[in-house]
Each structure stands twice: as structure tokens, then as C-alpha cells.
Amino acid sequence: MMLARQSRTAEEREPTMSDRTAIPTLSQWLGGRDRLAELTRGFYTKVPADPILGPVFANMDPGHAAHVADFIDEVFGGPAAYSDAGGSHAGMIGQHLERALTETQRRRWFDLMLETADEAGLPDDPEFRAAFVGYLEWGTRLAVINSAPGVADPAPAMPMPVWGWGPPGGPWKG
Secondary structure (H helix, E strand, O other): OOOOOOOOOOOHOOOOOOOOOOOOOOHHHHHHHHHHHHHHHHHHHHHHHOOOOOOOOOOOOOHHHHHHHHHHHHHHOOOOOHHHHHOOHHHHHHHHOOOOOOOHHHHHHHHHHHHHHOOOOOOHHHHHHHHHHHHHHHHHHHHHHHHHOOOOOOOOOOOOOOOOOOOOOHHHHH
């Protein structure tokens, strides 16, 4: 289930951590857009030589890693740089249409991203990693579903997803 994106002021997009009772966004917790850029640069540097993923990304735009960093940062509660630059969730989904991605490719993308997350020094506490892995599972499975032949174009006004820490105590207490 995707949550509707709430309109946020500049202050709400970049909350400070001065209040110890404030719950940080996933973006803040992992180190922000710079850390995500390090993650995606590292990941997409490995992809061309990967026998499973290389063919999928053979014509990758040089700015792809930065584009993905902006997308994930916004989804994780960071600034809306991706949307402000004209990006959208529908546009991201559209990049996967008719690509016929396989479970093997999805799993390799997932595994390589987790390996790169460790190398980039993303937090390894259980709470963050549960949220991060949950997002990767959701996103990669959505990419495979939307890459199947005959999937319709997504609605242009589709809201950006918002990913957080999840319900405390597990979904059964939701």
C-alpha cells in the first residue's frame, strides 16, 4: 500500500535532530543524500561488470546513480529534490515497463545493493536494516511486476511513496 504524499514546508523536509525526542527520518539516520549518493555510485560502478545485471543496465545514463540517490532520499523522508527536478513515482515505474525483469535479476540487484550498503557504511542496526531491506524488497518486487509485458502505464499523478520505520511492535499491532 502506498501512502499519499503530504505537502511539506522546507522546514519539514529537512527536520533538525536538535530535539532528542524527534524521530529521525530514514534519510537522516543513514546520513542523508550524500551517503545515498555514495551508495548508489558504488552500486552502479559494479553493475556493468556483473554478468546478471550488466545487460540490464547496458545503456545506463551517466547520471543514473545520482537520479536514484535523489529518489531514495525523497522516499526516505529527505528533501524533494527528485520531484522538484521533475521526477515522479510514475516516471520511475515507467523506466521498468516492458523490461521483462526476472527473479534472478531482482535477487542479484537486491544482494549487490546490500553488499554495497555495507561497504558504504550505512547503519547496521536492526531497526534501520529492517526498514531498508523492507524497502528494497518492496521496490525490487514492484519493478519486476511492472516490467512484465503488457503492464499499463502508471497514472501520472501517482504520489511518491513515503518509507519510514514502520509500525512499532510489528504490523500485527498496526
